[in-house]
Every structure is written in structure tokens, then in C-alpha cells.
Amino acid sequence: xxxxxxxxxxxxxxxxxxxxxxxxxxxxxxxxxxxxxxxxxxxxxxxxxxxxxxxxxxxxxxxxxxxxxxxxxxxxxxxxxxxxxxxxxxxxxxxxxxxxxxxxxxxxxxxxxxxxxxxxxxxxxxxxxxxxxxxxxxxxxxxxxxxxxxxxxxxxxxxxxxxxxxxxxxxxxxxxxxxxxxxxxxxxxxxxxxxxxxxxxxxxxxxxxxxxxxxxxxxxxxxxxxxxxxxxxxxxxxxxxxxxxxxxxxxxxxxxxxxxxxxxxxxxxxxxxxxxxxxxxxxxxxxxxxxxxxxxxxxxxxxxxxxxxxxxxxxxxxxxxxxxxxxxxxxxxxxxxxxxxxxxxxxxxxxxxxxxxxxxxxxxxxxxxxxxxxxxxxxxxxxxxxxxxxxxxxxxxxxxxxxxxxxxxxxxxxxxxxxxxxxxxxxxxxxxxxxxxxxxxxxxxxxxxxxxxxxxxxxxxxxxxxxxxxxxxxxxxxxxxxxxxxxxxxxxxxxxxxxxxxxxxxxxxxxxxxxxxxxxxxxxxxxxxxxxxxxxxxxxxxxxxxxxxxxxxxxxxxxxxxxxxxxxxxxxxxxxxxxxxxxxxxxxxxxxxxxxxxxxxxxxxxxxxxxxxxxxxxxxxxxxxxxx
Amino acid sequence: xxxxxxxxxxxxxxxxxxxxxxxxxxxxxxxxxxxxxxxxxxxxxxxxxxxxxxxxxxxxxxxxxxxxxxxxxxxxxxxxxxxxxxxxxxxxxxxxxxxxxxxxxxxxxxxxxxxxxxxxxxxxxxxxxxxxxxxxxxxxxxxxxxxxxxxxxxxxxxxxxxxxxxxxxxxxxxxxxxxxxxxxxxxxxxxxxxxxxxxxxxxxxxxxxxxxxxxxxxxxxxxxxxxxxxxxxxxxxxxxxxxxxxxxxxxxxxxxxxxxxxxxxxxxxxxxxxxxxxxxxxxxxxxx
Numbered sequence: 001x002x003x004x005x006x007x008x009x010x011x012x013x014x015x016x017x018x019x020x021x022x023x024x025x026x027x028x029x030x031x032x033x034x035x036x037x038x039x040x041x042x043x044x045x046x047x048x049x050x051x052x053x054x055x056x057x058x059x060x061x062x063x064x065x066x067x068x069x070x071x072x073x074x075x076x077x078x079x080x081x082x083x084x085x086x087x088x089x090x091x092x093x094x095x096x097x098x099x100x101x102x103x104x105x106x107x108x109x110x111x112x113x114x115x116x117x118x119x120x121x122x123x124x125x126x127x128x129x130x131x132x133x134x135x136x137x138x139x140x141x142x143x144x145x146x147x148x149x150x151x152x153x154x155x156x157x158x159x160x161x162x163x164x165x166x167x168x169x170x171x172x173x174x175x176x177x178x179x180x181x182x183x184x185x186x187x188x189x190x191x192x193x194x195x196x197x198x199x200x201x202x203x204x205x206x207x208x209x210x211x212x213x214x215x216x217x218x219x220x221x222x223x224x225x226x227x228x229x230x231x232x233x234x235x236x237x238x239x240x241x242x243x244x245x246x247x248x249x250x251x252x253x254x255x256x257x258x259x260x261x262x263x264x265x266x267x268x269x270x271x272x273x274x275x276x277x278x279x280x281x282x283x284x285x286x287x288x289x290x291x292x293x294x295x296x297x298x299x300x301x302x303x304x305x306x307x308x309x310x311x312x313x314x315x316x317x318x319x320x321x322x323x324x325x326x327x328x329x330x331x332x333x334x335x336x337x338x339x340x341x342x343x344x345x346x347x348x349x350x351x352x353x354x355x356x357x358x359x360x361x362x363x364x365x366x367x368x369x370x371x372x373x374x375x376x377x378x379x380x381x382x383x384x385x386x387x388x389x390x391x392x393x394x395x396x397x398x399x400x401x402x403x404x405x406x407x408x409x410x411x412x413x414x415x416x417x418x419x420x421x422x423x424x425x426x427x428x429x430x431x432x433x434x435x436x437x438x439x440x441x442x443x444x445x446x447x448x449x450x451x452x453x454x455x456x457x458x459x460x461x462x463x464x465x466x467x468x469x470x471x472x473x474x475x476x477x478x479x480x481x482x483x484x485x486x487x488x489x490x491x492x493x494x495x496x497x498x499x500x501x502x503x504x505x506x507x508x509x510x511x512x513x514x515x516x517x518x519x520x521x522x523x524x525x526x527x528x529x530x531x532x533x534x535x536x537x538x539x540x541x542x543x544x545x546x547x548x549x550x551x552x553x554x555x556x557x558x559x560x561x562x563x564x565x566x567x568x569x570x571x572x573x574x575x576x577x578x579x580x581x582x583x584x585x586x587x588x589x590x591x592x593x594x595x596x597x598x599x600x601x602x603x604x605x606x607x608x609x610x611x612x613x614x615x616x617x618x619x620x621x622x623x624x625x626x627x628x
Numbered sequence: 629x630x631x632x633x634x635x636x637x638x639x640x641x642x643x644x645x646x647x648x649x650x651x652x653x654x655x656x657x658x659x660x661x662x663x664x665x666x667x668x669x670x671x672x673x674x675x676x677x678x679x680x681x682x683x684x685x686x687x688x689x690x691x692x693x694x695x696x697x698x699x700x701x702x703x704x705x706x707x708x709x710x711x712x713x714x715x716x717x718x719x720x721x722x723x724x725x726x727x728x729x730x731x732x733x734x735x736x737x738x739x740x741x742x743x744x745x746x747x748x749x750x751x752x753x754x755x756x757x758x759x760x761x762x763x764x765x766x767x768x769x770x771x772x773x774x775x776x777x778x779x780x781x782x783x784x785x786x787x788x789x790x791x792x793x794x795x796x797x798x799x800x801x802x803x804x805x806x807x808x809x810x811x812x813x814x815x816x817x818x819x820x821x822x823x824x825x826x827x828x829x830x831x832x833x834x835x836x837x838x839x840x841x842x843x844x845x846x847x848x849x850x851x852x853x854x855x856x857x858x859x860x861x862x863x864x865x866x867x868x869x870x871x872x873x874x875x876x877x878x879x880x881x882x883x884x885x886x887x888x889x890x891x892x893x894x895x896x897x898x899x900x901x902x903x904x905x906x907x908x909x910x911x912x913x914x915x916x
Binding site for chain 1: 659661706707710711719721722723725726727728729730731732733734736737841844845847848851852855884886887889890893896897898900901
């Protein structure tokens with residue numbers, strides 16, 4: 001039964017929309033309600049656009065109303081001036097205009113993001129009356145513009161036909177938005193929202209991804225504008241106000257910004273509230289404000305979040321049948337597929353490691369020389385460890401290698417190619433991947449999906465394929481999931497595949513980061529204190545994983561405080577102190593080096609640490625307890 | 629020259645907004661979108677004091693300053709404090725926009741949607757000064773804003789409290805480890821910003837009238853002032869505000885009444901594009 005419902009869920013949605021479309025024609029709802037439904041549909045388009053940008057990509061672009069106005073005026077002007085009343089043309093032209101306006105305003109605003117973008121987009125909304133006035137020969141100025149009757153294939157699109165058209169366009173947009181957001185593209189938006197740094201480590205150009213989200217968010221707003229011009233046959237600047245912008249924002253947070261269908265719920269609440277309560281007009285600003293405040297402070301996942309939690313609670317108590325979890329589904333599928341099962345146990349594929357070399361690399365922040373003249377070389381099939389006290393420049397060096405800092409001097413070479421100073425996403429695309437001291441973990445995503453984002457760039461499936469759910473998308477999606485699950489299984493944590501990744505404990509997060517790093521099939525691995533905070537059993541798994549990466553031919557650079565782990569794994573150790581390299585060598589050489597001991601343990605020569613053949617106290621304290 | 633005076637007087641208001649943004653930004657690292665609304669409330673309280681209650685000028689200013697201080701305190705308590713410690717970057721945008729909208733709505737509900745004239749208590753007769761005409765109230769507004777901006781700049785650079793506030797904006801945890809009461813400092817900054825906005829309510833209201841939607845445009849122009857001056861720089865904000873006012877006045881005078889906002893938007897985009905840290909700011913690098 002459950003399986004049946006799931007199999008036919010899209011069909012049920014189609015039936016519901018069809019029923020709603022037929023409702024006025026068969027007398028189920030009257031003109032008042034059909035107009036209400038149309039207005040809710042239009043508002044939900046605006047809100048949906050905002051959700052893509054704000055809820056998913058996390059950009060504070062709140063100027064949907066400006067794009068709404070662009071869509072309305074473009075569609076109306078085409079009809080009035082050129083007699084081009086075909087609705088498809090109007091919708092197409094509105095979309096094209098919104099993309100252009102989105103690019104022009106997005107490029108400067110998105111360079112900064114955050115508040116600057118919020119202000120640019122708010123500003124855009126307040127400019128509408130001025131622009132309408134300045135362009136009055138096109139827009140009719142403050143008097144407004146009467147739009148022509150829209151047509152399609154010779155039919156006049158009014159009354160019921162318009163109602164059906166608006167619902168069709170809205171349903172179409174939501175189907176596309178759903179397919180886009182519930183794909184790797186939506187996942188990568190969530191990664192961007194959580195951490196642009198993580199997005200660039202995945203090889204994504206943060207700036208281009210933001211622009212993409214912003215432009216995609218502009219499209220439904222423009223469609224809504226064009227449809228709105230058709231409803232009343234008249235548009236004037238009074239429609240496109242700051243208050244409307246606020247109501248769209250309020251509807252978005254009420255419905256739940258990070259959701260697909262929350263937009264419809266939020267739009268319905270706003271529209272019905274406005275129509276039902278006569279007091280609403282007087283108090284609408286207070287109400288919008290209170291919604292924003294409440295949603296921001298208390299229930300920041302909106303109605304969609306409440307519905308989600310409610311369903312989950314009902315399932316726990318057995319009121320509703322439980323969903324098969326993602327990992328269970330995939331495991332079940334692979335149960336029938338012996339080839340996939342075999343590859344899971346086989347371990348890693350061959351990794352095409354690369355030589356990474358720094359030559360006299362330096363970095364200073366103002367007068368502070370964080371790194372001075374550091375030359376190291378890391379080879380495929382070897383583990384190169386960087387050790388040193390806190391503040392010695394280890395993470396600075398990793399940040400230089402992965403492109404987050406630009407070198408102040410020296411060069412950075414990957415297989416004879418100079419990569420110093422390139423943006424992080426370009427370096428990531430050359431096969432340099434990393435983990436972080438504090439794992440960067442997005443919200444609203446399953447562990448499996450997160451690991452699969454590691455393949456977003458290397459095994460990319462286009463947007464069109466995702467939106468249309470083409471076979472190439474399905475194949476790519478299944479392959480991503482299978483590979484992610486294989487890696488999780490390989491690390492012994494496949495049981496968390498279906499859990500929200502931000503609910504995991506630190507130790508598991510670190511292993512998940514390793515899986516995410518491996519998913520792209522990289523050439524160089526940078527592990528930043530990957531062992532810290534791990535318990536004994538996780539540490540054993542990690543040790544084995546790094547060992548396997550080395551055997552598979554990957555180039556591993558390890559920054560680690562756990563001295564015994566470093567001694568066990570590293571082929572070559574470089575010791576940093578106060579930004580300079582003080583020693584390099586094999587484990588044995590480093591252990592025998594007095595300067596290293598003095599620097600790294602605080603021991604001084606007259607205490608003659610050389611008499612102690614074991615690792616120094618600092619190392620011992622970090623060692624697994626069972627070893628003592 | 630009359631245009632210059634008009635630009636400086638409008639600019640003074642933008643500077644006031646920028647200064648208010650900066651006071652809060654410097655102490656708590658929060659951007660208070662609702663600051664322009666605090667100034668709007670100030671103009672209404674000044675109207676209530678001077679017209680409704682018929683209070684003398686000094687008492688009116690104190691009344692408005694205290695009143696807006698309390699509003700700011702409430703805003704901090706309701707819209708900002710619950711978010712402290714959350715990682716979501718745009719929580720404060722949503723809640724301060726919400727607070728701003730509530731203030732707009734309440735002002736409209738209490739005082740109506742028609743602009744109200746706020747009497748400044750100063751003579752209305754324009755003065756001839758440096759080849760242009762200027763109203764005494766505008767002159768006082770410009771002078772006091774300059775005084776305030778320079779004073780706050782020196783205070784934040786040289787007083788212990790100012791330095792503590794800089795430290796706490798930079799790194800809350802490090803600052804509190806040094807014995808700075810970070811929370812009190814944040815609340816204090818909100819109240820200070822509110823008191824300043826309230827105290828200027830009378831002068832600003834005398835220039836702009838008291839209207840419920842005063843805040844929308846001012847918040848944006850105040851932000852342009854910050855974009856020009858670089859965020860966190862009181863002196864930059866002061867100069868940025870006056871520059872924005874002058875651009876506005878000249879665009880309105882020589883291009884047309886519909887254009888000044890558009891021109892300022894263009895300047896805003898240009899600055900974001902060319903000097904994202906502001907004309908007085910310096911570039912920062914990202915950290916992992």
C-alpha cells in the first residue's frame with residue numbers, strides 16, 4: 001500500500017491540480033474563489049523564486065517584486081505596442097527580460113553577497129515608481145498601462161481559460177523547481193548556503209553558482225508578473241510596492257524558505273489573510289513584521305518544517321506507514337546486483353596521484369609573516385605529514401595550497417603546472433581536495449546526499465537533465481548514490497547514510513568528510529587535523545583509510561597533532577615552527593631530531609630527551625588509551 | 629550653493645543613519661536594518677512632545693531620546709538576542725526587517741498615514757550664507773551631525789569603552805575572555821543608537837515631516853553612505869552620508885526630479901563593483 005502511494009505520488013499531484021483546474025468550470029468554486037486561487041498561484045510563484053535564492057542558496061536577494069514588475073510591464077508592452085498577445089510569447093519575453101535584469105543587478109550585488117545584496121535588491125524595489133515614471137512612454141507612467149487581451153492559437157485567454165493557464169504555468173514551474181531542488185543542484189545550493197568555502201572545495205565557482213540561483217529565482221517572478229498583467233488587464237506602479245516585497249518575504253518564511261511547496265502554503269496564508277480580515281489593510285505591516293519576527297526567532301523552518309516534523313512524529317507513533325530510508329532502498333537494490341556488491345568490498349579504485357611541490361612559499365598578513373620560505377614536496381603513493389605547534393603555519397600552508405590564500409611569495413606547483421594564486425574552485429578541479437579542522441557540514445541533507453555532492457563537478461549532470469528527469473539524470477543520480485554508499489560502507493558507517501548529516505557526532509562527521517573527499521576521485525588529499533576528536537575505533541578506521549589511499553596511489557598531505565598516528569602513517573614528515581620549516585625527514589629522523597623535540601614538546605636539551613626512545617609526553621597523551 | 633546646502637542637510641540625515649548602523653555594527657557585529665525606523669519613531673515622538681503635549685524644546689528632545697532608547701532596547705531584546713549564538717547568517721536580516729516593518733505599521737496605526745509637521749522651535753526665516761540660502765534648522769542639523777560623527781569617531785578610537793566595543797565586534801569570545809561584558813556592550817550600543825536617533829528626531833522631523841514610511845528610503849541611503857565610507861568607519865559613514873546627500877541634491881536639480889534615486893543606485897552599484905570595502909576600507913582575506 002505504502003509502496004503504491006509512493007509509486008503513484010506524482011500521478012496524485014497531477015490529479016489534484018487537474019481537479020482544481022476543472023473546479024470553476026463544473027461549478028465547484030465561484031468567481032471569487034477562482035480569483036483567489038489565481039492570486040495565490042501568482043504569489044506562490046514569487047515566493048518560490050525567493051525560496052530558491054534565499055532558502056536554498058542562502059543569498060539575501062529579496063527584490064522579487066522588481067522582477068515581477070519587469071515581467072508584467074514587458075508582457076503588457078508587447079501586447080499593447082506590437083499586438084503580440086500570444087501568451088507563450090509574453091511568458092517567454094518576460095522570462096528573458098528577468099534573466100537580463102537578474103544578471104545586471106546580480107553581478108555587482110552577488111560579488112559581496114550578504115547585506116549588500118539585500119540592500120541592492122530592496123533598492124531595486126523602491127526604484128520601480130521612478131523607473132515607471134522615467135519610462136512613461138513605455139509604461140504609461142503613474143496612470144498605468146492597459147494590457148491587451150491575451151490569446152493562444154486564436155483563442156482569447158480570459159475567464160476560465162486564463163484560470164487554467166495560470167494553474168498550468170504555476171504547476172509547471174513547481175514541477176521544475178521540485179526536480180531542480182531535489183537533485184544534486186539543490187544539494188549544492190544548500191552546501192553554498194552553509195559554506196561557500198566548502199562549495200569551492202567541491203570545485204564549484206561560488207560566484208557563478210550564486211548568479212545561477214539568483215537568475216533561476218528571477219524566472220518565476222517574471223512569469224508571475226506576466227500572468228498578473230493578464231488577470232486585471234491593467235498594471236500601475238502602485239502594485240509593485242515595498243509592502244508587497246515584505247509580504248513575499250513573510251510568505252516565504254511562514255511557508256518555510258528551504259522547501260519546495262512551502263511557498264504555496266505561505267502564499268495561501270498571506271492571500272487569504274489579506275482577503276478575509278477587513279482589519280488586515282490597517283494592520284498589514286504589523287502582521288508582516290510579526291510573521292518575520294516570529295519565523296526568524298522561533299519556527300525558522302516555517303509551515304513546511306512543522307508539517308515535516310508532524311509527519312515524522314506520526315510515523316514514529318505508527319499512525320502513518322514508515323518510509324523506506326534512502327540507504328535501505330539502495331541496499332535493497334544492490335542486493336539484487338552482485339556486481340555492485342562485489343565492488344563495495346574491493347576497496348578503492350586506482351587513484352591518479354599528482355606531485356605537489358611548494359618552492360619558497362611565503363605568506364604574510366600585514367606585518368605578520370605566517371609562513372616563510374617553505375619548500376616541501378608530496379608524492380603520489382606517499383603520506384606527507386606536516387607537524388608543529390599551534391600557530392606554526394600548518395593550516396596556512398593548506399589554505400595556500402587549496403587557494404583560499406594568495407601566496408605572498410614563492411610558487412606552488414602541481415605536476416609541473418603552476419597553480420599558486422588560482423581561485424580555490426580551479427585548484428579543486430585539478431583534483432586537490434581537503435577536509436577541515438572543524439568539518440563543514442550542511443543542513444537539511446542526508447549523509448548519502450552530502451557524500452554524493454563530492455561528485456557534483458566531476459560527474460556533473462546538467463540542469464536541463466535534472467529538471468526534465470532525463471535518463472541521463474537517473475543514471476547519474478543512481479551512480480552517485482551507489483558510489484557514496486560504497487564509500488560509506490568502506491569506512492564502516494553505511495548505517496548513517498539516511499540520517500541528516502548535521503545530526504552526526506564529530507567523529508562520524510570526520511569520516512563523512514573523508515568519504516566526501518574521496519567521492520570526486522581526487523589526486524591530492526589535504527587532511528587538516530582529521531584525527532582530532534576521533535575515538536579509538538574511528539581512529540583505526542581512519543588510519544586504515546589513509547593507508548588505503550596511499551596504496552591506491554593518492555598523494556596525501558596530513559596535518560595532525562596525534563604524533564603516534566603521524567609516525568605510523570607518514571613517509572615523510574615536515575616540521576613547522578613559527579612559519580618556517582625547521583626539519584624534514586622520515587619518522588625515524590624526526591624522532592631523533594633534537595630541535596624538533598625542543599620545539600614540539602617544550603623539552604630543553606639539559607633534560608636530555610634523547611635518552612627517551614619513546615615518543616615524548618605530548619605524543620603519549622594524545623595516543624589511544626588502550627596503548628598504555 | 630543653495631543646492632549644496634540642501635544636499636548637506638539631506639546628507640546629514642543619511643550620515644545619522646550610517647552612524648547609527650555603525651554604532652551597533654561596531655559593538656555587536658549585527659546590522660540593524662531597523663535603525664532608520666528608529667529615527668522615524670524619533671520624529672513622531674518629537675511631534676508628540678512638541679505638538680500633542682506642548683512640551684518645551686529641550687524636554688521634547690529628551691523625551692524623544694528616552695522613548696526611542698526604550699524602543700531600541702525592546703528591539704534588541706526581541707529581534708536580536710534570541711539569535712545570538714545561531715549560525716544562520718541571515719537570521720538577523722529577517723528579524724530586523726520584521727522589527728522595522730512592525731515599527732512602520734505601528735506608526736501608521738497610531739499617527740496615521742499623512743505626513744505631520746514637526747516644529748523645530750527655531751526661526752523659519754532662511755539665512756543667506758556663503759552665497760546660498762539655508763534654513764536655520766538645516767544648519768543646526770548639519771553642524772550637530774558633524775559634531776556627533778567626529779565625536780563618535782574619536783571616542784571609538786581613543787576611549788577604553790570604544791576600543792572594547794571594537795574588540796567585541798572583531799571577536800566576541802576573545803573579548804569576553806578579556807573581561808569585556810560583551811552582552812552589555814551590545815545592548816548598550818543598541819540603546820545608544822536609539823537615544824541618538826531619538827534626540828535627532830526633532831531636527832530631522834522638521835526637515836522631512838514625520839511620516840510612517842520615512843524609514844524605507846533612509847535605510848537604503850544610509851546603507852549607500854556605509855558602502856561609500858566602508859562599514860565600521862564612523863568618519864567614513866559621516867562623509868559617505870554627506871556625499872550621498874550632495875549627489876541626491878545635484879541629480880534632482882540638474883537631471884530631473886525622478887532621477888536622484890536612480891543616480892544614487894548607480895553610484896551604489898559602481899562602488900560595490902569597484903571598491904567593495906568602501907572608499908575608506910581595506911581589503912580583507914577570507915579565512916578557513
